Amino acid sequence: MSSVPAPLWSLQCPDAAAVQALAQGPLGRELNPLLLHLLALRGHEAEAVARTFLNPRLSDLGDPFVLPNMSTAVERIFQAVDKKESVVLYGDYDVDGVTSITLLTHTLRAYGLDPRAFLPLRMEEGYGLSLDGIARCFERHGKPTLLIALDCGTGSIAEADWLKAHGVDCIIVDHHEPTPRLPECAALVNPKLRGESGPFTYLCTVGLVFKLAHALLKTRRLDHFDLKHHLDLVAMGTVADLVPLKEENRALVRKGLDVLGATRCVGLKALKDITGLDGFVQAHHIGFRLGPRLNAAGRLDTAQTALDLLLCTDPKEANEFANLLDLHNRERQEVENTVQREAQAMLASEPELAEGECIVLGSRGWHPGVVGIVASRLMREYHRPVLMLAFDDHGTGKGSGRSVPGISLVAALDGCRHLLDKGGGHPMAVGVSLNESNLVAFRAAMIEGVRSQIRSDELAPRLHLDAEIRLADLAPAFFDGYARMEPFGMGNPEPVFLCRRVEPNLPGQVLKEKHWKLMLRQGKEMRPAMWFNAPVKDAPPPPWDVAIKVQRHSWRGQVSWQLMICEARAAE
Incomplete structure (x- = not known):
């Protein structure tokens, strides 16, 4: 169809004067004219800016303490280190979440602290901090004195209040959009607290954990721990989370890919082996081979296998985990294809569903773990925002949306809050929860929310x-x-x-x-x-x-x- x-x-066409200026400078003697054209087209028009882009260096990384509440987070973590407190790392079940847990685990172990890791169950406990997830976490690991939430927690008001009431300190390290009311916790490290114009807003959570680890090391140096050896984890999470590869992200991923090429992590080595990568790794290998396999388990059930793979030290065990993730990935692909066929059949039988500025589809029987991927495929096919919702037998729906450049799904959701149980995310990708009885009204409100943002030809392919x-x-x-x-x-x-x-x-x-x-x-x-x-x-x-x-x-x-x-x- x-x-x-x-x-x-x-x-x-880039600015001709900008290309000419680059051509007349030292770079003009180093680079092919086509490359000067590309640099100017991407806004790297000044010689110094172009050189920084072409040669990103870790030595140029900025001060981690400029991030909101970083000093407080570092002070509280060292209190836990010095007193040998019980610490739980509570993370999201995607690649950003599991790489964040892994990187912080390695860092805290280097300081002599052995934290426990916890991942929520996607189907039963949902995304991020939840009271059900926290209860199971405490049943499994006991009640800690410090819980560090990674890649979640910015909007977890009730959960933070519950932790505080039960005597558990909470540090949140997250990059999601802040809500009007912030959770009360020991420290909330989120660059977006200072608005989109603040520093480091492009970092995903594993990038923020790298900054946290850097801040810890600047405060209390460790001669036996080299943070650069773990940049493969930063590259994995950053590329898989689809955040912009600019400024420090560019340096972290460029160097991280080099580390990943000869990784010391037996889990990543096993994952590379099973995907046929023999050393040399590029960003698209993470996006299309490594990342989907780490994500697959969390989409269908629990991401524990992905976390176990990254944390394990036994090559034989790593190969078993990698094979299991590969199996999960094939299962995930089969489920995705089934949902996509059913969605396309729905659009074929009801063409009016594709005629609005935003496509919103829902069905019982769809797996909530794959609707985001299918939404992304349909978004590319129809070139308009798409939201896909999976409803259970009780009519409770969980869904994901993907957008096209120039249309913010978060802004569109603002007109639908009264219809949602929960909703948020990024301009280009959101997650929502709502009852099936609100689907028709939600569809109409989202179409209007997208229509109000159209100024030109945003929906023209x-x-x-x-x-x-x-x-x-x-x-x-x-x-x-x-x-x-x-x-x-x-x-x-x-x-x-x-x-x-x-x-x-x-x-x-x-x-x-x-x-x-x-x-x-x-x-x-x-x-x-x-x-x-x-x-x-x-x-x-x-x-x-x-x-x-x-x-x-x-x-x-x-x-x-x-x-x-x-x-x-x-x-x-």
């Missing part, structure tokens, strides 16, 4: 092209500089290039009935290319104009570059 018109191809190239441009000098643009991800998207009038060597090689391996020719130049999920039986007539990405690959230590076709059309 074709849901929306084919995307309009839009070739972006576009394929943004960064630059026009020829196959001859893809030479070693270009590749050497292009690698310095990495890592790609949120906030630094992988460039998409336009290459005109190329001839594919049809029929090429079809893999798994949907992927196409081709050779592209332009004049005398030929380059191999892959086209995933290609319209093999409905391809445009050659020659083609192609939208392509250029990706670095490694196999047994040998690095190569390959073209990845995003779209193709008959040449203009």
Whole structure:
């Protein structure tokens, strides 16, 4: 089913004066003109700014104590260290949550404190701090004197009050949007307390835990503990949580990927082995191979296996955990595909559901752990915000939403609060809970909430092209500089290039009935290319104009570059 018109191809143009200025400076003698074009297009127009972007350094990291309440958190943690208090780390069940717990566990162990880790059950206890989750946590580990909530807690007013009433201090380290009333706790470390213009608002929780660990080490140095050795965990959580890869995130992920390539963590090594990564790791490997497997267990049941994998030290045990996560991932994919087919059938039978500015679907029998992924797929297909809700037999629904650039789902939710049991998140992704009886009213309110934000063509599908190239441009000098643009991800998207009038060597090689391996020719130049999920039986007539990405690959230590076709059309 074709849901929306084919995307309009839009070739972006940077400021010509900015490109000229870079070309006339020292960088102009170092970099291919195409790379100067890309730098200017991404706003790195000044020489110093461009160099910082190309060469992110850990030595440039800022003072962790500028984060709200960091000094108080450090003081309370050292009190727990000195008095050998019982400490529980209570985290979320996604990659950011489990990497945050793992990093803080390693840090506190280095100070001689052995904290207990706890993850809530997604189905029974829901996201974040909950009274049910806290009760089970205390049954399992006993009542601690200090509970550190990671990747959750900013909106947990009642839970923080309950902990305080029962004599448990609480430190919250979180990056989610603050609520009008904040929880009463020993310390709330959240950069967004100072608004979106404050420092470090782009960090996810594992990035904040890195800052917390850095603050601890600045206060009380440890010669036997090197925080840089754990940057693989920071890279994993940061990339998987889809936060912008800018400023310090860029430095942390760039260095973290290097650490991940030769990781000392036996769990991550086992996970790399099972996904076929032999050393060299890029951000998209986390996004599409490693991250989904760590997330899979938490989506369907409990994330305990993911946490056990990251914390274990026995290679044999790590391989067992990695195999179990791989199995969970395959099960998760089957559940996702079933929910997606049912959602598409719903839209086919009731086309009016796709006609509004926001698509809101709900059904009994859908698994709440996968509706966010399906919402993301439908958002890309229909190019409009999508919310998917899974209702249980009692009509209680839990759901997730994903948005398009320029439309804030959090802002849209503000007009629906009276219909929700719970709801919040980020502009691009939210989680909600509501009763099935409110679904129709919620759908109407969300459509209105999205419609009120539309100022231009936010819902029009576009394929943004960064630059026009020829196959001859893809030479070693270009590749050497292009690698310095990495890592790609949120906030630094992988460039998409336009290459005109190329001839594919049809029929090429079809893999798994949907992927196409081709050779592209332009004049005398030929380059191999892959086209995933290609319209093999409905391809445009050659020659083609192609939208392509250029990706670095490694196999047994040998690095190569390959073209990845995003779209193709008959040449203009």
